[in-house]
Amino acid sequence: MRGLIVSQLHLFYLSSEGLDAWLWSGGALSHRASFAPGRAGVDAFIDYLEPYGATPAYVLADLVEEDFQRLLLPHVGGKAGRNLLARRLQQQYRETPYRRATIQGRADEGRRDDVVLLSALTNPALLQPWTEAMELLKAPLGGLYSASMLGTALVRTLDLRGEDKFGHLLLVTRQSAGLRQSYFLDGQLKFSRLTPSVDRDGDAVNVAVEVARTQQFLTSSRLLERGVPLDAVLLAPEADLAALAQQCKDGPETSYHFIPMTEAAKQAGMDAAPALADGLLLHLLGDARPASHYPLGAEGRYYRFWRARVSLYASSLVLAASALAWMSVNLWGYAQASSAAAQLAQETSRYDAQYRAAMAPMPPTLAPTADMKAAVTVDRLLAAQAPRPLEMLSVLSMALDRAPQIQIVSLDWRVGDGAGAANANAVPGLPADPAMFGPGADGAPVTTPIPSRLLGIPQRAAQTLRVEAEVRPAHNGYRDVVNSMNQLAQDLARMPGLSVAIERPALDMRPEVKLSGKADMNEPAKPHQFVLNLVQRP
Template sequence: MFSKHLLYLSGDQATVYRWRRGSLTQGPSFANDAAGIDAFMDYAETRSASPWYLLADLIEEDFQRVTVPHVRGGAGRQLMARRVLQQYRETPFRHHEIQGRETAGRRDDIVLLSALTNPGSVLPWAEALEQLQRPLAGLYSTTLLSEDLVRRLNLRDAHLLLVTQQSAGWRQSYFQNGMLKFSRLTPAIDRDGNPVNVGAEVAKTQQFLTSVRLMARGSMLHAVVVTPAAASSAVDAQCEDGPETTFDFLTLESVAAAAGLATAGAPLEQLAGHLAEPALLVLLARRRPASHYTLGPLQRYFRLWRARVSLYALSAALTVCCLGWTGANLWQEHQASADTVRLNTEASQFDLRYKTSMAEMPPRVTSTANMRAAVTVERMLATQSASPLGMSAIVSQALDAAPDIRLLQLDWKVDVPGANLPQPGQDGTQAQPISSLVAGIPARAPQVLTLEAEVLAAQDDYRQAVDSMSRFAQALARHPRLTVEIDKPPVDTRSSVRLAGKAGTQAAAPEHAKFTLNLVWRP
């Protein structure tokens, strides 16, 4: 992964650390004044353009607990922003954290507000990085970062006071059921940096927590003191358990092992002596959380750096995909070439075997092309040649639906255009050649079927005969591509035909009404 620059800010100085490949390396320290900031700019200008992470451990860090109406969505975010701005107007470095809801009433949100009330201790360092166009990833608080450390150490006491010695003094952070409620920074060290009056400072903190009703009287406060192994005996002598206070001591080595903060380089206690800040720096470098305090425009170069890294990553991914695609195409081309050679070899062998087999066969009657053409013509005749079976099937279906119609005669033929016209130069006595349309070449020809039938009705019931013929003709006309024409109806009512007969006389042999239909089927 990319290397990171970590800047630990305290009240009087700033110390640079570098994180690379799981190893934390301590760099130079700079005084918190104009000369120190100039020296820091000279140092940062020679470093790589890796992101910078600012970890602040300042006494001017305020914490307030408020209740806010429970509102979701954009309106809730706007309400929270106004509430934080109302609480801390004099500083741009503000933070809020929702820690649950009240159990009674309208169940408002319980919110922890915090801010760095003296922005002048942070702004010069952030503006120096912006002037050098270095990416500033975020501004973090040791107190807020210790919440993750408590979860990693699995400290689940209802009233927990985490005490750590850092550059600015002893940091005492109070947690209630795992949630941060209050923090204070006390000197409690002598001129040589040795701890003094740690137990007394813890007692003052407990008295304050009781006065502001964060703890009820009689509640037990569990104080966890993180010290290096060499200083644990001195701190232990200053801390005595009381009726409402118990002390537990953890070494930096055990904290690093339990929280998974061991580094690949020097141990944590060798980086800053007896201080606990390297453990928090390792936690920050590995987690890379979102910035605790808002930076606004001071974070623009980090956004540009992140966009550039994303573009580089996307370009690398596209390059890998293109290389993979090119490799796959080259491999397929190689396989295709090998298959081509194999197929050409097999084709040559098949040609040789074919020629050998054909040489042993007797002389052919015709060529292979003519035989193939004959097979093609035979298949075309079988599928496209004209046949009366199709129209006979249609007539059969109509007769099944008309039991009073009896078929007398069928006359089927193929309607070939120009079949009866003599060809130029041909004798009239010679037979006309058969057209290829009869065989369905190149397409099927129309077919004509003349149907003669009679109606099995009473001898003088001509109306029933006409109706039966009409129903029969309509049933045939429903078939697609079939045209029905009445050539001779059962009763000829044309004006040019004489209508004669005798009513009421019985013939020797009863005659039924006959009719003739012309059916034309067009493909």
């Protein structure tokens, strides 16, 4: 709840005497109004609350009708454990929706069960008229708190817990609802009791007598063992401390400690000390705003609506701020880009002027500048991408080094994928198209321009190398001839980007061809010719 930043809050102190309305604003409390129980008081409360509209509200209940039960339950985790607590809580307090179960650790002995404190506001009729009035006005009710449970925050604020502090602590405070005594064991609330602060004659009750009764109850209920000292801490205005010191004398099992209200208010961060502990508890509630002690159910739906609305507003503000920052960055970038563009335009104009001034005294060139630039670009492309047979010849040479029995007869290198390799009139290194060369109509030679794609513009062109070779085996053996040719073809095919096709094998293995020879191994071997087509693609 603390994550939502609001300008002001309504804090309502509820007791059997009625409802007190306080306003929390800027970290300070101010009392607004008091309303008596009954129909007239509720109507006055509605009239008071209506102008405040959507101001979040928190109720601090300080009632006699608050019960505490300490139980040991089996240690069960997960959903089963939650269901066990819910069933036990339902069995203990059937008549009220304002109930709570708090696990306070585990037992030291036996099966180490969970130590559970069950608490409830046993008379919901004291609260419902006020909560129904808030629901009628759609006021966002954010939480229902117990004055006794909020005493835990007071113990923490006053630094009364710890190994070097009070293990068995009885915190005694005088409030509008009466005299409240809350018992803490190692900083955890175990029991709380609210009694009238004045007797039937209107005189203040004897605090020492009430502390003795509470100590006797704690001993009989085995919350406090016999012989264990109890530290009673009394919180009161400084003017009442002397009278309390006369009443409360240390005994063998009881030690009294007194804290002035001014000191407590200072530790809580209050500017002025309140007369009663109500203001101190309300200040702690407004400053911390912890999770609700008791569930509200449907009574808290307008608070959930309010939180969603505030979250949407906050998200919208963040989105608007992000958009503003993004727009500012874009505007700054646009200004920077515009400035850089203007500077570049000035530099371009200056360089153009310098170029014209440098070119003015020079004689006119035979070709325009654009043509010269294009020629340089073409020259660079030709130097980088023009087809050359050197790479294919290098690959062929390395393969022949591993096949000394094979000799080259002829090589035919062409640019292209080999589609025109069968044309006998093709010119090596050029497309096999006879229309590109030959005499014209008047008998003069005519040359057709070579397509740029065959020169490597805009990308490298495919190259074809027709290899005519012969195998010269050491002995007459057809298997050696075929193996030598196949080995050369396989070595070449392993080169990246190079494909190999056998145009004419060394031996014609077709079924219709007659294969003849002699088995005389001493007869000199005859060469066998074959043709390979190599195609290299970029």
